[in-house]
Amino acid sequence: MSPASRPAGGDFGVYVHVPFCTRRCDYCAFATWTDRFHLVDAYVEACVVAARRRLDPARPATSVFFGGGTPSLLAPGAVGRILAAVPAAAGAEITVECNPESVDRDKLRGYRDVGVTRLSFGVQSMVDHVLVSLGRDHAPDSVLRAVEAAGDAGFADSYNVDLIMGAAGESVDDFASSLDQVLGLDPAPAHVSAYGLTVEPGTPLAAAPGRHPDPDDQADKYLLADQRLAAAGLEWYEISNWARPGSSCRHNLLYWSQGEYEGLGCAAHSHSVDPRTGRARRWWNVRTPERYVKLVGQGGSGESAAEVLEPPARLQEAMELALRTRAGVPQGALPGWGTDESLDGLVELHGDHLVLTSRGRLLANEVAVRLA
């Protein structure tokens, strides 16, 4: 059955956005604030209220993801309060994004105790000068400590490390060293994500053209990551994600498989499908925590805007998303394959599906615009 016609049901995710950081990274344009800690309690409360109001106990979450911002700034009690309001299926994957600097064993145990099953560390790099260049506030040492604590707290096989490729001054050797150090962590990560540093308008990085990433350098690093991670037993399952077999992030996969999810908190996105019409709705919440708290307090959902996708557009989107994953797309979805020279070496046939090669993953958008 094609994704577009799949009836609602199956996996269901809940995303909780935590819009607080201790300091803003140089490249970050995301909805997060460094000066609004006084809002934390009211914000957590608003998430709890929204969860109770919006989530249907008959549709328990198969994954919950606390993303940010820096969710690990929340005390386990706060995470627990929100989780208590989220109906979750047995065995649900519950992830909290963590800044290595803001966690210790007790906090991670606390997370475990309230039901968290997975951690995702924003490591970005294991090289000092690269972290400084990214404007991050942690040192490589804190990663070692955080990961050790994660192991102790029961997350040895279920934590992720995020890396960024292409900071100013990061050599390919620097990046290789980050990869090696990450793979050498004890316990070793079962999941690694690697993203290209992206220049977002309005950020300090955007204002400094001399520090913008070089796409060729990023391509080299990506191929290197793919090699080393594969050699360490982590297979790619989405352009930016590698995992040991069985350790893929369920919540992440939900995004790429057009699954349904509900976003709680400001700037969170949601997606639902009407099984009767086959129409999908994607909507997103207001951007600031103040407005979110206020709207939820007034009995609203916090929604800011929405788009509706008719079945043909959904089908198109399904292909675009599937192309990003190891599942690939049915051969017929890429009519140019075999004739369009520019696709040579970018996709290969796995059974009756076309799957991106490592070079193809780097040019996924170019391939995607050639979808039928």
Place this chain on the structure above:
Amino acid sequence: MNLDRIRNLSIVAHVDHGKSTLSDRILELTGAVDARDMREQYLDSMDIERERGITIKAQNVRVEWKGHTIHLIDTPGHVDFGYEVSRSLAACEGVVLVVDAAQGIEAQTLANAYQALENDLEIVAALNKIDLPAADPDRYAAEIEKVLGVPADQILRISAKTGFGVADLLDAIVERIPPPKGDPDLPLQGLIFDSYYDQYRGVVSAIRIVNGSLTAGARLRFLQAGRTHDVEEIGIRTPLNVPVAALGPGEVGYLIAGIKDVGEARSGETVTDAGRPAAKALEGYEDPKPMVFCGLYPVEGDDFANLREALEKLRLNDASVTYEPETSGALGFGFRCGFLGLLHMEIVRERLEREFDLSLIATAPSVEYRAHLTDGSTVEVHNPSEMPEPQTLDSIEEPYLQATILSPTEYTGTLMDLCQSRRGDMVRMEYLSPERLELVYRIPLAEVVMDFFDALKSRTKGYASLDYESAGWAQAELVKIDVLLNGVPVDAFSAIVHRSEAQEYGRRMTERLRGLIPRQMFDVPIQAAVGGRIIARETVKAKRKDVLAKCYGGDITRKRKLLEKQKEGKKRMKNIGRVEVPQEAFIQALRLEE
């Protein structure tokens, strides 16, 4: 009207020496324009003239001064519009030669003065801007005397800004410029010296009556066009149009005769009475020939028809623009247009964009070449793509100018270097005064079109001035350079250049394009070639990655929008072979070329 009471003159000067400002003071002093209606450069009525502070079109006006009727024509100073000056002179017995008292004689001062002398016109010289602290009227009066033979003590000193000396100037005009001659009893002979198109009235012509008289209601014969028209209205410009019953010999006025096409009432046309025609046409003048050509293309392909209409309309007012449809693989459908010079080209383009709401791409300006083929025939080449294949070519000729440069003597060396590097041959070098040098060179028009004027100004801190006129053709070692993207020639970037400059042009163009052509899915060689031989090469390396951003907060919408944008962008690309080039890259590359 009593001929003795009429004075007809043109105000001529180098660019910016103050002709239009002087006209303002004259309009004021003679009471032609009320103080409250006055505005600076009153006669510069086009928006583009007012914005740029230059005169593009000559304007005539009639004023009264101490019992005399004065017709004056404010002329443009810029060399591109020199033909407006020659036309105007044909309707006059004298000129007021305005010279900036802080600059002295410049290139167009000389050109205008010589033209006045050739036409046997009386010259009333006036040093203007004497209010300026830098003004040095004594020095420049001596210079004018030496160079032009106007006695220093006859040169007026005025300030068109403050009005100082303008009344004296008017007196001098009445005193020194001879009245027109003409016989009211002879058959009508009127000279049209300017025509423009008014959307309500049709063609409005400026006319100088030489003999006979032009009366409202007359049936007229246009001798050159061979057409007959009935007078709808005649009148005088004061500067508002005031209808009159008749215009007699020596008088200047306007004529409206229900004509829809300026081509039928060209400057230089002789108008006579259809019932009692003059035996002979007056001496007309040649239409100015376009010197510079470029392709004009609408940015939006759909605008082609609109561009055609705009050009048709614009030509009603400016018969010196020529256009012919042309097609470019890179730019689509457009027109190859001819202009009197670079400024004219710039102004026409701006008018098309503003008055007709178009967005245009212009190819690099080029000149006309004559290609002589081995079979003895000759082809006119207005566009590099029309250049015959090298093996069929016997020789190529290019147009030359005689360029006159006036400059402080200290820049002699650098100016000679400049002219030599632009393939100029010295004709004459003369010290007009101990401080002022006159250099005359024969130089290819193509070199001047490139960036000669800017180079001239920058080498002389702006002190040198340039005037030129056509000076025939000469054979030259010219080659056509093609620019190829992935092996496919891009016509918009072809150029005809001198063999010695080919390498440099090729290098510049390929380098520039390397920065503008987006990376493709494969390596794209950019080559410059002369007759199949590659003379410069750059490569746009294949693109290796697009977006690898994190998907924050489940924002799939953003990823999809990005793809939609990329797809949209792809649709708007022009395909040169397999290479996708955004329109913007062409625009940029050609803009930089300007």
